Amino acid sequence: AKAAGQGGFSLYSPDAHERARQRVRLVSDLREALEHNRLELAWQPQFGLDNRRVTGFEALARWQRDDGRPISPAEFIPLAEQSGLIAQLGRWVIDTATAEAKALLQARPELEQARFALNLSPYQLDDSLPKILTDGLAAAGLPAGALEVEITESALFADQERVTETLNAIGSTGVRLAVDDFGTGYSNIARLKLLPIHRLKLDRSLITDLEHDHSDREIVRALLAMAEALGLDVVAEGVETQAQATFLAQAGCPQAQGYLYARPQPLEPLLTWLRG
Ligand code: C2E
Ligand code: CA
Ligand code: CA
Ligand code: CA
Numbered sequence: 185a186k187a188a189g190q191g192g193f194s195l196y197s198p199d200a201h202e203r204a205r206q207r208v209r210l211v212s213d214l215r216e217a218l219e220h221n222r223l224e225l226a227w228q229p230q231f232g233l234d235n236r237r238v239t240g241f242e243a244l245a246r247w248q249r250d251d252g253r254p255i256s257p258a259e260f261i262p263l264a265e266q267s268g269l270i271a272q273l274g275r276w277v278i279d280t281a282t283a284e285a286k287a288l289l290q291a292r293p294e295l296e297q298a299r300f301a302l303n304l305s306p307y308q309l310d311d312s313l314p315k316i317l318t319d320g321l322a323a324a325g326l327p328a329g330a331l332e333v334e335i336t337e338s339a340l341f342a343d344q345e346r347v348t349e350t351l352n353a354i355g356s357t358g359v360r361l362a363v364d365d366f367g368t369g370y371s372n373i374a375r376l377k378l379l380p381i382h383r384l385k386l387d388r389s390l391i392t393d394l395e396h397d398h399s400d401r402e403i404v405r406a407l408l409a410m411a412e413a414l415g416l417d418v419v420a421e422g423v424e425t426q427a428q429a430t431f432l433a434q435a436g437c438p439q440a441q442g443y444l445y446a447r448p449q450p451l452e453p454l455l456t457w458l459r460g
Contacts, residue, residue: 211267214260214263214264214267214269215267221276222248224248225246225284226450227449227450228446228448229241230299232438233429233438239439240300241300242303243301261273270308279323281300282300282321284451285330288451288454289326299332299360300326301331302332302334306335306339306347309343309347311349311353313354317333318357329359333354334364335351335364337371337387338368340363348379352379352380355380362381362419363384367386367390376414381416382417383419384411385419385421385441386404388422390403391423391442392424401431404420404431404435420440426444
């Protein structure tokens with residue numbers, strides 16, 4: 185074995201070894217959590233900026249390890265992608281989100297017009313995905329038009345041919361498509377026009393400094409104008425302050441999502457919150 189610190193052989197250093205060990209452990213815990221149905225969804229409501237009415241919900245995956253420690257999806261989703269667990273995790277999200285959306289609609293029929301969004305990993309975008317979605321909808325008894333799938337702007341521009349085929353197939357099922365983390369730098373209007381997209385989600389990084397950053401305000405105005413020209417719906421993500429909400433409403437942004445309004449929460453507390 186090579187000594188730690190010897191240039192080029194850091195793979196053998198105790199630190200790297202320990203990190204690799206922890207990763208393997210995390211992957212096996214994630215596999216087990218999936219097998220025993222121990223992941224959860226948290227739902228974050230979205231609101232009309234003019235009237236503060238709920239217009240939809242986004243499902244976000246949650247995982248607590250056996251020791252009670254929550255692991256962020258920003259950590260376990262990439263791990264699932266790298267370890268091949270993402271197909272199983274993605275299917276669990278689809279089946280669970282459709283079932284919970286149906287339960288929510290049964291409890292609150294007046295939310296009939298609401299859209300239920302879930303996040304897709306680019307690794308899920310293959311031939312089998314449209315059927316996984318329609319199977320989940322059929323099992324839950326949820327109409328396709330109630331479901332929205334979010335795919336990041338960066339994923340839209342990678343591997344274009346395969347992505348285009350899959351998104352067109354999803355579009356023809358009636359499921360709606362939203363571009364997540366929009367405005368972070370990949371946009372190509374010609375490509376946006378070619379895809380069956382319904383909605384843009386303005387990335388939180390554009391919203392955070394709206395109050396202080398003149399150029400962010402101008403970028404948001406320009407993106408809203410572009411969305412309008414393309415006939416796309418828009419939701420601003422990560423809205424935390426009233427000043428941000430006020431600017432967005434005045435700029436004509438139709439919807440918002442963020443801690444100012446509500447945090448993501450599991451179905452049961454969400455139902456209680458909706459009754460409140
Ligand atoms: P995302 O899809 O961009 O989701 C928005 C993230 O911002 C969520 O973090 C949400 O809890 C958080 N957020 C919402 N409002 C606010 C706010 O006002 N301020 C701030 N600072 N944050 C806010 P979360 O739940 O930790 O998820 C992180 C990322 O993990 C997601 O980013 C998404 O990329 C990924 N992810 C989560 N669930 C899933 C899933 O089921 N499947 C896939 N493929 N990815 C997922
Ligand atoms: Ca999202
Ligand atoms: Ca996002
Ligand atoms: Ca994000």
